[in-house]
Amino acid sequence: MVTVTQQLGNRLRELRQGRGWSLDQAAEATQVSKAMLGQIERGESSPTLATLWKIATGFRVSFTWLVSGLSFNPGLLEKGERLQHLSTTQDLELVVRFPFDPAVGFEWVELTLAPGAQSMSDAHEPGVTEHLLVIQGVLELQLDGQWHRYETGDTVRFDANQPHGYRNPGPDLLVFEDVIHYRGV
Template sequence: MQEMSLHLAARLKALRAELGWSLDAAARETGVSKAMLGQIERGESSPTVATLWKIATGFRVSFSSFIEPTPDEQEQTLYRVADAIRQQPAGEGMQVAPLFPYEGRFGFELFELTLLPGYQRESEPHEPGVTEHVIVISGVMEVLTDGEWRTLMQGEAVRFAADRPHGYRNLGIAPAVFHNLIHYPGPRP
């Protein structure tokens, strides 16, 4: 967790410097308070998944870029083990394993996400053109699309426009594990 916080702090500082944004400007663009952004940059706060998404959307970068560095583009073959990279930002009820972090040459990032029992998250719209592809690996979960919660079971999948309100929840008593491929319409820094 400490490694993720250090990476996040450095990434946020670098993006602000690159864009020439003050903390006020970053707060305006992301919808995250200036105080919270400052705490994240100083490594004093571990933001929730929802807060990380707001920051990524405001800066117009991929979500995974805040979790770990982009892989070296020279690598043609990349092996990943979900158990070795799984994290639980802010101690929430969602575990995140960035199986394939965003790379501009591919235009997507792929996560293994685990929803612990009772977890629910409604997401604000991502930027225009972002799509999500959800494939349930184990358990039962619900996805909010087009204003309606729909149940997905193991082996079922859905693709939807993520530039509208959407969400995920697990009302069951066992974890729900799914893959989420997020495709971005244009290159990301």
């Protein structure tokens, strides 16, 4: 598990050593104490926006360049390590397979609906696209006020910027995967 602060630390250390600067020199150039710079390089501190800006300025590097490329990198996932049961009612279960990660721009959830269960959703913001894959049972999806039927193995993609809903007509359990992509990149 490599955290964002560690990534930034590595990047900063490479930048500094690539120029042959000592922590003292970097501290003078950036007006950030060398103790703090050392902690940031070691990933022991989560710098504020102000200090990030001072670092970028001191190194004559654009702020965007300094922080670009940072990504939430969970590394290899242990089996089921990050499963999160967000909401559990009697007839609906939502499991987060992969939580949202700004680096990839989507989240992956799995929904399980008991026979007869129904889940309605209001319109999301523009630019949100859902990708569904039915794993088990039968899914009925409402779009434009009309219900569409999908069976095991079927896939469907739709713009979530509209009211929509899922239901399980039964008689079996319904399980489907949902990869939700958000626009902001």
